[in-house]
Amino acid sequence: MIVWLLLIGIVAYFIVRQSVSGITRASVWVLWLVMMSPALIWTTWTLVNGTSQPIPVWLALPPFVACPLLYVVLVQQGRSARPQQPLSDDLDAPVSVLSDPTSPAEALALAQALGSSKIPPRLLDRADEASLQDCFPWSVFYLSSVEHRPQAALCHGQLRAEPALAYRTVCDKIRQKFSDRFLVIFQEGQNGKPFFALVPNPQRTAIGRSLATEPPLWKQGLWSGGLLVLSLLSMTLMGAEMLRDPKLDLMRDWTFIQAGLPYAIGLLAVLGAHELGHYLAAKRHQVAVSLPMFIPIPALLGTLGAFTPLRSPMPHRRAMFDVGFWGAIGGLLVSLPLLVWGLAHSQVVMPMAGSGLLNWRSIDPSYSIALTLLSKAVLGSSLTAGKAIALSPIALAGYIGLWLGAFHLLPLGSLDGGRIMRSMLGAQGGAIAGHITRFAVVALALARSEFLSLALLVFFLPAVGQPALDDVTPLDDRRDGLGFLALGILVLAILPAPRLLWSWLG
16 A cells, blocks of 8 residues: 555656646645645555555545645645736737636646747737638637737637537638647637637747657667566566465566466556557547557556557547547457456355455455456356455456456546546536546445545546547547447446345346
């Protein structure tokens, strides 16, 4: 638990620093301590009282509610202390400048993430504004005002055509007028009205030439291949550690490979399929992306997972959905067959002391509806209520892959489920789903202490991720249906099996 707390603390620091850098004067360390307070409180309780005693509600919910509120207050106070950028005093410009605009927080955050924070306060001069008005046909998007920000120029008006048509038209005309000088972001404001944001194109040098957004393929291959080999070694070692005979000396008896290697190959297949889904979906939508990178660690599972670096923003909601959905589903399509095959070579045992979610020699299948159904279908009448399962190496890889897939499907932030939900519901709906997810995971941790680490982790993830460039055009019906399918898979994977299900299965 202490190792998990250290890892979460490191991740939380970088998340806080990235999210508040440039928008507030509040201390990053103070904000980090505020966000870490619930984790420190819950971990201290668990270390003192043990995992068998659940965290009481009076200790779980107040920090979970109060610390995010305090975090927001500190950020806003630091934001108000920052000097405001002067607005344009060019009253003769053909487009007026707002004096009290709506807050375009997401567009500015994306502009900052794209590397456009080091730019002059004024992106457009008088001639640029005159040209800009010609980029918005009145029959598509009637431009009424422009708001100047350090990171972007925000164009407000009235949408008069289908969002997809409006975005294509405006993008084409801005490209004709300004070449590749700007990226065009299309978002919904807090008032529900769409607006366009122009941010400097980070792929453009000072002399106007485009930069290559992807490193050479050979360099990507060296990094990816090297990390793959290291991950295979560390996962083989840790797989043997989790499944070995306690008397086996891993440093002298190389037979540990017999247990560790099947686990390592199986889990690498799951992670590889997950990242391959991301990679192929990103390539299909012409999103700049690098080869997947694996993260080896000689502890825990032998790996911290893998990631596929996306080097350009999502062009639209469809791309955001596909990258999230096919990554999560790709991993599950490999992990489920591995789990079924591995369960057939596993043994039904009597529960051991500490039997539960994380004891590989005595897994309680009732922790997951999906695991209960699969285990009962494979093991048959030998598995009854109150029995546990000693997982084989392949079953362990599939089991971990199932939980990794469920974690990624959580509708939160930049997780796959967060991308799916945001692309289905938009920014506001995605944010609401993210906050609901946080409380749901905390409630799950109160019922099952093994989910405490998950509750700590999701606490630090942002409720909603970065927007697509066209964040207004809705999805088609087919993708909406696939999104609900993904939510159904999440529910089956993460919710404990009720007693009624066991009695029905016999």
